[in-house]
Amino acid sequence: MNTRLWPIMRKEFIHIVRDPRTLAVMFIIPVVQLILLGYAANTDIRHLAIAVFDADHTAQSRQLVEAYRASDYFAISAYVNDESEIARLLDGGQVRGGLIIPPGYADSLLKGRAAQVAFVIDGSDPSVAGTAFAASQSVGQAQGVKLIQQRLGVDFSSLGGIEVRPRVWYNPDLRSSNYMVPALIGLILQFLTGLFTALSIVREREQGTIEQLVVTPIRSWELIVGKIIPYVGIAFFDLGEILLIGVLWFGVPVRGSIPLLAAIALLFLLTTLGTGLFISSVTKSQQEAMLVSFLVLFPGIFLSGFFFPLEAMPAPLQAVSYVVPLRYMLIIIRGIILKGVGLPAFQEQVIALAILGPLILIGASLRFRKSLE
Amino acid sequence: MIAIRSLTKRFADAVAIADLTLDVGEGEIFGLIGPDGAGKTTTLRVIATAMAPTAGRVAVAGHDVVREAETVKTLIGYMPQRFALYPDLTVLENLNFFADLFGAPRAERRTQIERLLTFARLSDFGARRAQNLSGGMQKKLALAATLMHRPRLLLLDEPTTGVDPVSRREFWDLLTQVHLDGVTIVITTPYLDEAERCNRVGLMHRGRLIACDTPNALRARIGATVIEAQVSPAVAARRLVEHQTGVLSASAHGDSVRLILDRAERQADIMAAWQAHGITPGNVRIVRPRLEDVFVLMLEKP
Numbered sequence: 008m009n010t011r012l013w014p015i016m017r018k019e020f021i022h023i024v025r026d027p028r029t030l031a032v033m034f035i036i037p038v039v040q041l042i043l044l045g046y047a048a049n050t051d052i053r054h055l056a057i058a059v060f061d062a063d064h065t066a067q068s069r070q071l072v073e074a075y076r077a078s079d080y081f082a083i084s085a086y087v088n089d090e091s092e093i094a095r096l097l098d099g100g101q102v103r104g105g106l107i108i109p110p111g112y113a114d115s116l117l118k119g120r121a122a123q124v125a126f127v128i129d130g131s132d133p134s135v136a137g138t139a140f141a142a143s144q145s146v147g148q149a150q151g152v153k154l155i156q157q158r159l160g161v162d163f164s165s166l167g168g169i170e171v172r173p174r175v176w177y178n179p180d181l182r183s184s185n186y187m188v189p190a191l192i193g194l195i196l197q198f199l200t201g202l203f204t205a206l207s208i209v210r211e212r213e214q215g216t217i218e219q220l221v222v223t224p225i226r227s228w229e230l231i232v233g234k235i236i237p238y239v240g241i242a243f244f245d246l247g248e249i250l251l252i253g254v255l256w257f258g259v260p261v262r263g264s265i266p267l268l269a270a271i272a273l274l275f276l277l278t279t280l281g282t283g284l285f286i287s288s289v290t291k292s293q294q295e296a297m298l299v300s301f302l303v304l305f306p307g308i309f310l311s312g313f314f315f316p317l318e319a320m321p322a323p324l325q326a327v328s329y330v331v332p333l334r335y336m337l338i339i340i341r342g343i344i345l346k347g348v349g350l351p352a353f354q355e356q357v358i359a360l361a362i363l364g365p366l367i368l369i370g371a372s373l374r375f376r377k378s379l380e
Numbered sequence: 381m382i383a384i385r386s387l388t389k390r391f392a393d394a395v396a397i398a399d400l401t402l403d404v405g406e407g408e409i410f411g412l413i414g415p416d417g418a419g420k421t422t423t424l425r426v427i428a429t430a431m432a433p434t435a436g437r438v439a440v441a442g443h444d445v446v447r448e449a450e451t452v453k454t455l456i457g458y459m460p461q462r463f464a465l466y467p468d469l470t471v472l473e474n475l476n477f478f479a480d481l482f483g484a485p486r487a488e489r490r491t492q493i494e495r496l497l498t499f500a501r502l503s504d505f506g507a508r509r510a511q512n513l514s515g516g517m518q519k520k521l522a523l524a525a526t527l528m529h530r531p532r533l534l535l536l537d538e539p540t541t542g543v544d545p546v547s548r549r550e551f552w553d554l555l556t557q558v559h560l561d562g563v564t565i566v567i568t569t570p571y572l573d574e575a576e577r578c579n580r581v582g583l584m585h586r587g588r589l590i591a592c593d594t595p596n597a598l599r600a601r602i603g604a605t606v607i608e609a610q611v612s613p614a615v616a617a618r619r620l621v622e623h624q625t626g627v628l629s630a631s632a633h634g635d636s637v638r639l640i641l642d643r644a645e646r647q648a649d650i651m652a653a654w655q656a657h658g659i660t661p662g663n664v665r666i667v668r669p670r671l672e673d674v675f676v677l678m679l680e681k682p
Binding site for chain 2: 010011013014018021022025026214215216217218219220221222223224225
């Protein structure tokens with residue numbers, strides 16, 4: 008063991024345990040983020056509040072309302088007697104949609120004419136509106152088919168035709184937390200190692216202790232590695248912490264190999280530590296380092312496919328995303344945890360990380376060495 | 381001990397050291413003084429291997445500070461102006477940390493740390509965090525840390541700035557002990573009474589060394605006479621004579637006036653001027669010039 012690496016690591020460890028705020032950020036923030044993202048970033052749309060204006064008041068119209076209610080997508084939070092009342096509720100945000108059944112609905116049905124109903128949707132949140140849009144149509148269509156079958160007295164499934172039976176793999180219930188929790192591992196690894204490496208190195212500069220260090224025989228790589236290793240340790244601790252909570256609390260299935268995940272995480276850490284080191288070499292104070300970190304890390308999060316699918320982004324943004332290491336890591340983590348696939352399934356991503364990691368780390372080390380002057 | 385040859389250090393926007401040549405002998409206490417921005421700190425940093433020279437060469441005990449930086453680092457102890465130990469580490473943790481970095485052997489370390497704690501009178505504070513020490517104690521701890529690896533040359537950048545007079549004296553007592561152990565010391569200081577304690581003093585101004593000699597030789601060099609007289613009111617007495625021919629500098633302190641005269645004979649003119657205005661000075665005497673007087677005169681010279 009190198010004789011100067013150990014003292015740096017031990018010193019760094021003391022810094023960490025003596026600063027309660029850092030300690031809290033390192034061990035509690037992952038849990039808070041996990042719970043927030045596991046619940047709050049839930050895009051599963053259920054029980055959307057709607058208002059119903061039933062101007063028909065017939066058994067048929069009540070059947071239709073019941074069909075919407077039973078679908079689970081919608082929850083009827085108000086029955087109103089006026090169309091303008093629906094507009095008022097939508098404006099106020101009390102409901103996200105409104106079902107309007109005009110007078111004569113049942114009459115049209117009985118006379119064999121197409122009965123029209125209106126479904127108003129609050130489009131201000133596109134993802135909610137998208138789901139509501141599709142659900143409002145499918146519930147209506149299903150009800151329509153049911154009515155026709157009753158009228159004709161036949162069972163459509165006995166007539167042939169095409170029946171699509173979707174089967175969802177990996178995450179059959181389409182639960183957001185299954186998608187979010189694995190990704191959060193990548194996000195937190197990046198945040199912890201990138202930001203905290205930058206802060207811990209910049210602190211030496213800010214406190215002036217670097218001036219005492221440079222006149223000791225320590226080499227810059229010893230200083231860098233010695234400072235980084237404790238944060239790698241903490242990153243792995245957090246990885247375990249998130250996995251455990253993910254499995255026990257959110258019921259996220261872990262189908263693949265954890266050792267493989269850890270090994271690739273190490274590769275990923277090269278990129279984040281390199282980023283942190285680079286940030287430390289271009290900043291003079293911890294505050295500055297914090298700002299630059301957010302400047303660098305945030306766009307990375309959006310370009311990684313964490314929140315929004317990369318496939319939906321314009322080509323120039325997609326091109327930029329190729330240099331965002333988190334992009335590759337998310338595919339790998341989701342692959343290992345949700346799909347249970349192994350190395351062959353994501354070797355391209357691993358190769359990308361294996362190229363980006365050393366590249367960023369070496370570049371940052373060179374830049375760091377110059378900044379000691 | 382130190383050989384500096386035509387040292388120049390340029391920064392992007394300024395020249396910090398211009399063509400500095402200087403030798404410091406083994407066992408000397410050498411004082412570097414001069415106004416802020418004169419280049420004292422930069423000079424120390426270059427000698428300490430913390431900064432590379434733009435041009436020129438610096439050697440410590442025959443080892444070049446650039447090419448043989450690793451060797452030089454083991455020979456020197458550098459104490460920056462700002463407290464540069466870890467505030468959240470205890471006194472002992474700080475000392476152990478630097479002992480580790482210099483690879484001090486375990487067996488020797490304990491006695492060395494004990495010796496330094498006793499030396500710095502910090503034995504009772506081993507478990508205290510550095511941030512909770514007084515300013516004077518922090519300076520002593522920093523000194524102890526730089527002595528951890530038994531350097532032969534100590535480079536101290538304003539080690540007593542911002543420290544109370546008692547701690548300042550205590551610090552100098554420690555330095556004297558270190559010096560008696562045979563360690564060469566280069567120190568920068570804004571306090572000229574401290575410069576008097578140096579074997580030799582170098583005056584830097586705008587990156588150049590404008591004078592370098594023993595304090596006494598420097599005093600002799602200016603060839604001026606300094607007189608002190610008790611007068612009242614002192615300020616009025618000073619105003620009367622400050623623009624008179626041959627008065628190089630005049631200052632009033634309490635109820636006395638201090639005048640630097642280019643020749644001793646000027647004293648008669650001064651007395652005449654005062655008497656003409658009804659001022660009768662008492663206890664007029666010729667005093668030894670202070671280093672302060674010397675440097676004020678040297679810096680004022682074109």
